[in-house]
Amino acid sequence: MMLVFGKTGQVTCELQLLLQNACFLSREEADLSDPEACARLIREIKPEAVINAAAYTAVDKAEDNEELARTINGAAPGEMAKVCAELGIPFVHISTDYVFDGSCNQPLSPNHATNPLGAYGRTKLAGEKLIAEAAPVHAILRTSWVFSSFGNNFVKTMLRLSETRDTLNVVSDQIGGPTSARSIAFAAMIMARQLTNAPDKTGVYHFSGKPDVSWADFARVIFADAGKEMTVNDIPSSEYPTPAERPMNSRLDCSTLSEFGLSRPDWRADLKSVLIKLGAKA
Numbered sequence: 001m002m003l004v005f006g007k008t009g010q011v012t013c014e015l016q017l018l019l020q021n022a023c024f025l026s027r028e029e030a031d032l033s034d035p036e037a038c039a040r041l042i043r044e045i046k047p048e049a050v051i052n053a054a055a056y057t058a059v060d061k062a063e064d065n066e067e068l069a070r071t072i073n074g075a076a077p078g079e080m081a082k083v084c085a086e087l088g089i090p091f092v093h094i095s096t097d098y099v100f101d102g103s104c105n106q107p108l109s110p111n112h113a114t115n116p117l118g119a120y121g122r123t124k125l126a127g128e129k130l131i132a133e134a135a136p137v138h139a140i141l142r143t144s145w146v147f148s149s150f151g152n153n154f155v156k157t158m159l160r161l162s163e164t165r166d167t168l169n170v171v172s173d174q175i176g177g178p179t180s181a182r183s184i185a186f187a188a189m190i191m192a193r194q195l196t197n198a199p200d201k202t203g204v205y206h207f208s209g210k211p212d213v214s215w216a217d218f219a220r221v222i223f224a225d226a227g228k229e230m231t232v233n234d235i236p237s238s239e240y241p242t243p244a245e246r247p248m249n250s251r252l253d254c255s256t257l258s259e260f261g262l263s264r265p266d267w268r269a270d271l272k273s274v275l276i277k278l279g280a281k282a
């Protein structure tokens with residue numbers, strides 16, 4: 001049986017649709033602000049693999065709550081990884097493009113130097129480092145710009161804003177790959193399964209949807225597919241001030257995914273399915 005940390009998030013909701021016999025732990029059952037308790041649960045349940053898709057994901061709020069975010073995004077996966085190493089079971093963990101500063105102008109490979117711009121990215125990077133130190137058989141899957149019919153995400157924000165607005169200013173100098181939570185859940189499942197028989201595939205992998213676009217481009221496709229009349233004005237990030245700075249270049253080089261027989265999913269097809277699920281497809 002596979003054990004999944006998280007039950008209500010975007011990726012964990014999709015994992016629930018995909019994995020019939022897995023055990024999903026909610027915040028009430030496993031609070032990541034108590035890393036030791038998470039470790040104990042793995043020892044008790046003795047799963048065949050662990051997937052961690054729970055995290056502190058509020059990018060701006062993390063600026064004022066870095067300590068809590070570091071426990072949830074850093075210490076907790078670190079403790080999970082130690083137990084997985086001890087039990088000899090694979091550990092699949094989800095990380096983010098926000099571990100990079102995004103200052104270079106090419107797709108970022110998994111071994112590109114990290115340098116997070118904000119607290120969320122710093123705490124996610126802390127998690128990656130603790131997992132590498134604990135050294136279980138593992139895959140750290142860095143993804144970006146996650147959307148789904150579940151939880152909160154940019155697609156749902158755009159649809160909500162379209163109820164009251166006919167013009168929006170959206171940043172056009174941050175470029176990345178929107179990624180459906182469904183495709184991430186599928187990749188995490190494949191990785192967990194393959195690692196069981198191929199421990200040498202341990203490492204950091206990039207997984208994001210194609211093609212790469214700006215947030216403004218992404219917004220325009222959302223409104224077009226939803227049949228909403230909306231003027232989207234391109235603006236520079238400097239005109240959309242937020243507590244946390246975001247990387248300009250979030251483009252991930254995903255070529256090493258081929259080791260798992262995976263490739264970048266096309267987010268445009270996944271977006272259509274999500275809009276249908278939300279009852280928002282034109």
Ligand SMILES: NC(=O)C1=CN([C@@H]2O[C@H](COP(=O)(O)OP(=O)(O)OC[C@H]3O[C@@H](n4cnc5c(N)ncnc54)[C@H](OP(=O)(O)O)[C@@H]3O)[C@@H](O)[C@H]2O)C=CC1
Nearest residue numbers: 008009010011027031032054055057094096143145146151
């Ligand atoms: N969203 C995005 O755009 C991106 C996300 N990622 C990474 O992907 C992974 C999945 O993200 P996503 O599905 O979007 O996340 P969501 O924000 O949708 O869900 C986060 C999940 O974590 C749970 N959680 C938060 N705090 C705790 C806690 N203290 N104890 C237990 N559970 C907790 C939440 O539970 P509850 O419902 O109870 O709050 C929720 O189930 C994360 O690792 C994230 O860092 C990477 C790149 C982009």
Ligand SMILES: Cc1cn([C@H]2C[C@H](O)[C@@H](COP(=O)(O)OP(=O)(O)O[C@H]3O[C@@H](C)C(=O)[C@@H](O)[C@H]3O)O2)c(=O)[nH]c1=O
Nearest residue numbers: 057059096097144145146154157169170171215240246
């Ligand atoms: C609502 C809105 C946002 N924006 C900008 C702000 C930001 O730069 C961008 C996206 O906004 P969001 O708040 O959805 O972005 P954000 O919460 O930063 O999304 C990130 O979440 C974390 C968890 C990750 O790991 C990242 O990969 C990324 O998906 O769009 C506008 O320019 N205009 C708008 O009207």
Ligand SMILES: [Mg+2]
Nearest residue numbers: 057058059153
């Ligand atoms: Mg957000």
